[in-house]
Amino acid sequence: MFDVVTPVHKAYQWLLEREVKRRPMPEHMGIIMDGNRRLAERLGLKPWDGHRMGAKKGGGGPGLVL
Numbered sequence: 001m002f003d004v005v006t007p008v009h010k011a012y013q014w015l016l017e018r019e020v021k022r023r024p025m026p027e028h029m030g031i032i033m034d035g036n037r038r039l040a041e042r043l044g045l046k047p048w049d050g051h052r053m054g055a056k057k058g059g060g061g062p063g064l065v066l
Contacts, residue, residue: 033054040050 036054
């Protein structure tokens, strides 16, 4: 996959960052780790193996900075 950044992408990112920075920082957040079952299926594994892989990879956790 190519990482293509067009002027439209840059403008959209700028608008999103501006909007996020205008609001108070949240005290907590949730992370939905989606796609683990589908990944396991593609690899020919059981769904719970995909969940284990996702848990091992993690999503940042405490101290995650956006």
